[in-house]
Amino acid sequence: MSNPTPAKDAPRSRNGEANLRIGDVAKLVGTTPRTIRYYEEIGLLPESPERAAGRHRLYSEAEVERLMDVMRLKQLLGVSLEELKTLLAAEEARNVVKAQLKRGDVDPGRRQALLEEALGHIERQLELVRGRAAELAKLEQDLSESRTRVRRKLREMTSELEPEPVGQAS
Amino acid sequence: MSNPTPAKDAPRSRNGEANLRIGDVAKLVGTTPRTIRYYEEIGLLPESPERAAGRHRLYSEAEVERLMDVMRLKQLLGVSLEELKTLLAAEEARNVVKAQLKRGDVDPGRRQALLEEALGHIERQLELVRGRAAELAKLEQDLSESRTRVRRKLREMTSELEPEPVGQAS
DNA sequence: CCTCATTCTGACGTTCACGTAAGATTGAGT
DNA sequence: ACTCAATCTTACGTGAACGTCAGAATGAGG
Numbered sequence: 001m002s003n004p005t006p007a008k009d010a011p012r013s014r015n016g017e018a019n020l021r022i023g024d025v026a027k028l029v030g031t032t033p034r035t036i037r038y039y040e041e042i043g044l045l046p047e048s049p050e051r052a053a054g055r056h057r058l059y060s061e062a063e064v065e066r067l068m069d070v071m072r073l074k075q076l077l078g079v080s081l082e083e084l085k086t087l088l089a090a091e092e093a094r095n096v097v098k099a100q101l102k103r104g105d106v107d108p109g110r111r112q113a114l115l116e117e118a119l120g121h122i123e124r125q126l127e128l129v130r131g132r133a134a135e136l137a138k139l140e141q142d143l144s145e146s147r148t149r150v151r152r153k154l155r156e157m158t159s160e161l162e163p164e165p166v167g168q169a170s
Numbered sequence: 171m172s173n174p175t176p177a178k179d180a181p182r183s184r185n186g187e188a189n190l191r192i193g194d195v196a197k198l199v200g201t202t203p204r205t206i207r208y209y210e211e212i213g214l215l216p217e218s219p220e221r222a223a224g225r226h227r228l229y230s231e232a233e234v235e236r237l238m239d240v241m242r243l244k245q246l247l248g249v250s251l252e253e254l255k256t257l258l259a260a261e262e263a264r265n266v267v268k269a270q271l272k273r274g275d276v277d278p279g280r281r282q283a284l285l286e287e288a289l290g291h292i293e294r295q296l297e298l299v300r301g302r303a304a305e306l307a308k309l310e311q312d313l314s315e316s317r318t319r320v321r322r323k324l325r326e327m328t329s330e331l332e333p334e335p336v337g338q339a340s
Numbered sequence: 341c342c343t344c345a346t347t348c349t350g351a352c353g354t355t356c357a358c359g360t361a362a363g364a365t366t367g368a369g370t
Numbered sequence: 371a372c373t374c375a376a377t378c379t380t381a382c383g384t385g386a387a388c389g390t391c392a393g394a395a396t397g398a399g400g
Contacts, residue, residue, distance in 0.1 A: 023346065038388060056347055056396060076306055078248035080386070094320070108327065115324050122317045129310045136246055136303045143299060147292045150264070154285050157278065193376065208358060226366065226377055
């Protein structure tokens with residue numbers, strides 16, 4: 001009734017690297033294909049280099065994770081996509097490092113530089129997150145206090161006017 | 171160079187209730203007059219009933235607080251102004267209660283209803299905030315772990331290729 | 341090989357949350 | 371009473387973040 005699609009499981013096509021199509025990815029992360037293309041368009045997501053014009057995009061699980069991170073940061077930090085781009089320099093660096101590792105391309109100097117760069121970005125993110133967390137905690141506290149006050153008022157009221165028995169108007 | 175205004179302190183005009191003008195309020199909460207008018211326009215802020223068309227708006231400290239709450243919720247929860255309107259029903263109810271108190275207008279039934287309504291709204295806000303806080307905490311944890319991993323990699327690297335003594339750079 | 345859902349690339353439309361400009365009006369200070 | 375910055379209303383403009391539509395192309399399944 002609500003599932004007209006045959007619900008394909010894993011349309012893996014090339015090798016064992018689990019290739020997903022844009023629609024699948026969209027559903028996995030809870031967004032739309034358009035948004036994914038848009039993020040690629042503005043440089044938030046890297047454009048698959050393996051892809052000639054007109055060809056369909058293919059994603060790996062790793063890229064799904066990345067996209068999830070992006071959405072999470074966007075949601076929780078409430079920053080613009082432009083700011084996100086700068087924040088995501090961290091993942092960039094880490095991805096490069098991973099790619100290096102996979103290909104055995106290990107230039108120690110460059111690798112160290114990248115790692116340090118990533119570390120810096122991660123620390124900036126952490127500070128941002130902690131700042132937000134602190135503000136949120138304060139807000140939570142304020143709300144708790146408000147709730148307590150309102151509750152007390154209610155208790156005072158009910159204890160004041162409850163003494164009379166249940167009279168019923170008709 | 172950047173302060174052509176005489177920096178008036180408190181342009182209190184009517185009575186002792188500290189009347190502020192829209193520009194003052196804007197500076198106090200860190201926004202612009204336009205934004206304040208806009209919020210009023212969409213019903214986020216109540217329009218001063220004491221004000222005939224064309225007259226300047228005047229605000230009390232209480233309204234400044236309210237506006238600050240609004241900005242805070244907007245910032246920290248990242249919700250739309252439309253959602254905020256529904257969330258702010260709490261402050262609405264509480265304001266009405268306060269107004270009742272000031273005028274000695276104490277209809278116990280109505281008062282209790284309002285308080286209970288406010289309580290409900292506050293609890294909804296609290297849940298929202300707590301949800302956010304939890305997500306943020308998770309994010310912070312993830313980031314911390316990432317940082318730890320990157321740091322370890324760096325330590326491994328430097329311990330591998332540091333054996334050579336310290337060359338100094340100027 | 342054929343089919344048909346899915347994806348592709350523009351390009352224009354839309355909603356939100358204000359910014360900005362214009363011309364008239366207000367009101368705090370002298 | 372006069373001045374002049376600040377505020378008023380109205381209306382159009384803007385940037386961000388997508389939505390939507392059209393027409394062509396792709397590619398997974400039978």
